[in-house]
Amino acid sequence: MLVVLFTVLLQQRSDEQQLTQLRTNQTFLLEENINLTRDNKKLSSDFTIQVYNLTQQKQNLTEELSQVKKTNQDLQTDKETLSRQIETIKKTWTEQKLRIINEYCHRRNNDRSSSCESGWTHCQSSCYAVNNVRPTERKTWTEAQEDCKRKTSVLTVVGSEEEKLFLDNTSWNGDGITGYWIGLRAEGGRWKWINGSDLTNQVWIPKQPVDDYCVTSLQNREWTSVRCTERNAWVCEKKALSV
Structure with a gap:
């Protein structure tokens, strides 16, 4: 009878130790779970931020590309306008030179050219x-x-x-x-x-x-x-x- 009782007590003690160990393990696992959950949330947040930043960068680059294209178009238009203006100025300048030369070289006194414009x-x-x-x-x-x-x-x-x-x-x-x-x-x-x-x-x-x-x-x-x-x-x- 004593042997049986002793055996039961030993088994009970062993069970209590196992229970204590299990509770300790459970506490550790709970803490690990909390830490992992926190890390997961942080990683998710960081990932979301990175995705947002990359999306914004892509949008900004797209807008910049569009602006560069528009600027290039404007510059091309300005170039064409300036080219036309230069041609107009060249034409006007040529006409003025011809007019001045004609005024300077108007004939008088035995068909000799004058050194000055008319009125000078x-x-x-x-x-x-x-x-x-x-x-x-x-x-x-x-x-x-x-x-x-x-x-x-x-x-x-x-x-x-x-x-x-x-x-x-x-x-x-x-x-x-x-x-x-x-x-x-x-x-x-x-x-x-x-x-x-x-x-x-x-x-x-x-x-x-x-x-x-x-x-x-x-x-x-x-x-x-x-x-x-x-x-x-x-x-x-x-x-x-x-x-």
């Missing part, structure tokens, strides 16, 4: 346009220079006594004209020509240079300086055509 006066190596306009059409010094630029010329730059004498004689005094703008003005306390050179013959204008003052010429009168904003007649100059 030739002296030495230059052509001059004397703009003795009505009072309402007179210009400031800057406006006069802009007008000369449009005529592919500049306000007169005098380089010799002979040229000054010619200019003085063509700066006619009439119609209330008080002076003709030439390409000389005061800059930084010096008289400077519009081409950037300094006035070398100070005898030509007795007044001291004062900034914002420009020089006028008038027949039978010394050169004088007045405010550049006053309105006067003006004289343009360009190189004569060599023929």
Whole structure:
């Protein structure tokens, strides 16, 4: 009887140990399951994010590709437009050159070609346009220079006594004209020509240079300086055509 009881007790003890071990294993497995579940969720989340990012990148690349194609089309259109504009400019420039050459080379005096366009006066190596306009059409010094630029010329730059004498004689005094703008003005306390050179013959204008003052010429009168904003007649100059 004791042997049986002892055997039962031993079996019971063994069962309790196994139960304890099983519970321990169960706890471990539960923890592992929790960890695996958490890892799985994280991996799933990371995978979802990566898929989303890749999808966005693909969409962005598709949009960029579409934009590049559109830009290329626009550039091609611009190229074609510019090509047409260049051809138009070339044609216009050719027509202008032909017109200028025709005006320069109009026949006069025993069929000899003139060195200046019609309406311009030739002296030495230059052509001059004397703009003795009505009072309402007179210009400031800057406006006069802009007008000369449009005529592919500049306000007169005098380089010799002979040229000054010619200019003085063509700066006619009439119609209330008080002076003709030439390409000389005061800059930084010096008289400077519009081409950037300094006035070398100070005898030509007795007044001291004062900034914002420009020089006028008038027949039978010394050169004088007045405010550049006053309105006067003006004289343009360009190189004569060599023929």
